[in-house]
Amino acid sequence: MTSQEFKNKLQARTARVGLIGLGYVGLPLALLFNEQRFPVTGFDIDKKKVDTLNSGGSYIYRIPSTEIDVARQGGFSATADFARLRDMDAIVICVPTPLNEYHEPDLSYIVSTAESIAPHLRAGQLIILESTTYPGTTEEVLVPILEKGNPSGLKATRAKEGGAFYVAFSPEREDPGNQTVARRDIPKVVGGLDPCASELAAGLYGSVFNRVVLVSTPAAAEMTKLLENIYRCVNIALVNELKLLSLRMGINIWEVIEAASTKPFGFQAFYPGPGLGGHCIPIDPFYLSWKAKAFDFHTRFIELAGEVNLQMPYHVVASVGAALNERRKTINGSKVLVLGVAYKKDIDDLRESPSLTIIELLQQQGAQVSYHDPYFKFVGRGRKYDLQMECASLDNLGQYDCVLIVTDHSDYDYPRIVRESQLVVDTRNATKGISSRNLVRC
Ligand SMILES: NC(=O)c1ccc[n+]([C@@H]2O[C@H](COP(=O)([O-])OP(=O)(O)OC[C@H]3O[C@@H](n4cnc5c(N)ncnc54)[C@H](O)[C@@H]3O)[C@@H](O)[C@H]2O)c1
CATH class of the missing domain: 3.40.50.720 (NAD(P)-binding Rossmann-like Domain)
Structure with missing residues (x-):
């Protein structure tokens, strides 16, 4: 033809x-x-x-x-x-x-x-x-x-x-x-x-x-996609790092991002979270850093961003530990409900989800972990995890020592979750506008 x-x-x-x-x-x-x-x-x-x-x-x-x-x-x-x-x-x-x-x-x-x-x-x-x-x-x-x-x-x-x-x-x-x-x-x-x-x-x-x-060329098109995703990965790492600093300084990073977003030029908002997920942002940048080595080139931004973003699930678990500690409890032996296992809100994709790492880390420290996600009735085995867990009910939130919001699905009734839980740790600012002594944002 x-x-x-x-x-x-x-x-x-x-x-x-x-x-x-x-x-x-x-x-x-x-x-x-x-x-x-x-x-x-x-x-x-x-x-x-x-x-x-x-x-x-x-x-x-x-x-x-x-x-x-x-x-x-x-x-x-x-x-x-x-x-x-x-x-x-x-x-x-x-x-x-x-x-x-x-x-x-x-x-x-x-x-x-x-x-x-x-x-x-x-x-x-x-x-x-x-x-x-x-x-x-x-x-x-x-x-x-x-x-x-x-x-x-x-x-x-x-x-x-x-x-x-x-x-x-x-x-x-x-x-x-x-x-x-x-x-x-x-x-x-x-x-x-x-x-x-x-x-x-x-x-x-x-x-x-x-x-x-x-x-x-095809190479220019291949590089275009990587530039887009590396741009996201690096900016997410930047805002994650600034969140850690803000927490230490007693500043609400979400309020800061909202204020910075009012600038009509030169600023694009990125949001901190519990870690990267999905088939793209945690993976694609490393395709380029691998290829760059063949050109004697070290892609420092990619490596640094990876380092910061990879630490976020550990930060979340440390925050759960600190919040329980304030209530004279330990992770070991506590009942923790993780809300959301999809890697981002309102989707049915588990790949590279930080929730999976967080669940594993909590289990390693002796927590009894349950999860809820409207998109997953069961979480079995994937490339990097083997959980075999069934979706818990949201009926009796008071039974958990901590309810941890990892994915901010739109379906959740956040005021009710805060009202009925002993302790809520929120990694996504899903509880914006709600104030309670039971609520910790991390
Ligand atoms: N999911 C996204 O949001 C997204 C966005 C942009 C780019 N991408 C890229 O698109 C590509 C595909 O991603 P995806 O999310 O659709 O993956 P996926 O895992 O959802 O789908 C891939 C499909 O390919 C099939 N497959 C595997 N090997 C095959 C083979 N040899 N012959 C025929 N079929 C085969 C699998 O069975 C599966 O159905 C990846 O390179 C990904 O990085 C994904």
């Missing part, structure tokens, strides 16, 4: 779009393409997810099954059969990019995805990587696997060489739980391997997003 034929297919909405990795990023994106009347197929190695979607169900809280039903009526289906990739015109990769146990990039998901695309690659296809990763991944990791692994010896298009398939990188910039910005209104940054790949990728995204921002 020539690039002109590809453009014609985009215009006619007949370009077949394959999404690989139907998680928090891939599934909503698949639905967005489907909404814009593209024929969409979702690919995932998780057979359970594929079956759930094909029977009209959903496994992501904020995507109701009615949306899946509508999408299926519009032609959406899911499959674990990667041979069907051959039928796709555009393939978008949204697989995980975690860190390994040594805190280094784990590209195994991207590698195995590339290996499953390669045998089915055909001329004219557009392959886009959306997984967050270090600059260079698209050109140095993805493209060589696609080129070596395809039986017809197809090459990717590059500025001077000519080639048969197109490759681009476009970062996902979604903000889970954010109801104010529609997905289509988040500008889509795109960097292709050559101008033609950029143009096709821009055309594809331009059909569903309101604005496309072209950068000159």
Whole structure:
């Protein structure tokens, strides 16, 4: 297929779009393409997810099954059969990019995805990587696997060489739980391997997003995503450090942030918390610091921010200990209820959640820990935790020596929680405006 034929297919909405990795990023994106009347197929190695979607169900809280039903009526289906990739015109990769146990990039998901695309690659296809990763991944990791692994010896298009398939990188910039910005209104940054790949990728995204921002290379697009997340990570660390200082000085940091936010320029508010969570901010910066080492470069801001942010769950546990101590109690033997295990409010995502670390630290110190979260009936085992706990009831708050607010879900009735608890430790300023001798903000 020539690039002109590809453009014609985009215009006619007949370009077949394959999404690989139907998680928090891939599934909503698949639905967005489907909404814009593209024929969409979702690919995932998780057979359970594929079956759930094909029977009209959903496994992501904020995507109701009615949306899946509508999408299926519009032609959406899911499959674990990667041979069907051959039928796709555009393939978008949204697989995980975690860190390994040594805190280094784990590209195994991207590698195995590339290996499953390669045998089915055909001329004219557009392959886009959306997984967050270090600059260079698209050109140095993805493209060589696609080129070596395809039986017809197809090459990717590059500025001077000519080639048969197109490759681009476009970062996902979604903000889970954010109801104010529609997905289509988040500008889509795109960097292709050559101008033609950029143009096709821009055309594809331009059909569903309101604005496309072209950068000159995939590496620039990869770096754009990392800059955004490092910016957040560093600023959160800064405000976390200033919170620790403010606590010592008897200043309310929340009041300070609110006052500083009235400045109409030059200040953007970031908020302190119990530690970083989610699949992005605690992880992505370390993709860059790892890559930087190959250039004899030490990314000091990233390391320092990581150091400060990693200490926050320990600070929370120390604050619980101090608050109990004031009441002549110890963590050892106390009953503690942790409110919220999701890594941020109003979402059903546990990944890297500071609550999990806090629960483990409290248990190690002998507390009897329970948790409540409207989004999780049960917390089992993940990459870094093994809790096997069931969601407690909120009926008898008075039985706990301490109720610890870690995630400030909107559903909670904070005045009631403060009124009925012996002691509340609040890590999020969720109890703003409430004053009580039972309340400690940390
Ligand atoms: N979740 C977010 O808010 C967010 C925001 C921006 C960027 N990102 C980035 O997007 C990427 C995906 O994140 P996510 O949150 O959607 O992850 P996720 O874990 O929710 O989903 C990933 C999906 O990929 C599937 N998968 C794994 N290996 C596969 C393979 N070889 N072939 C096919 N499917 C495979 C998994 O089964 C899973 O369904 C990551 O790089 C992440 O950093 C995530």
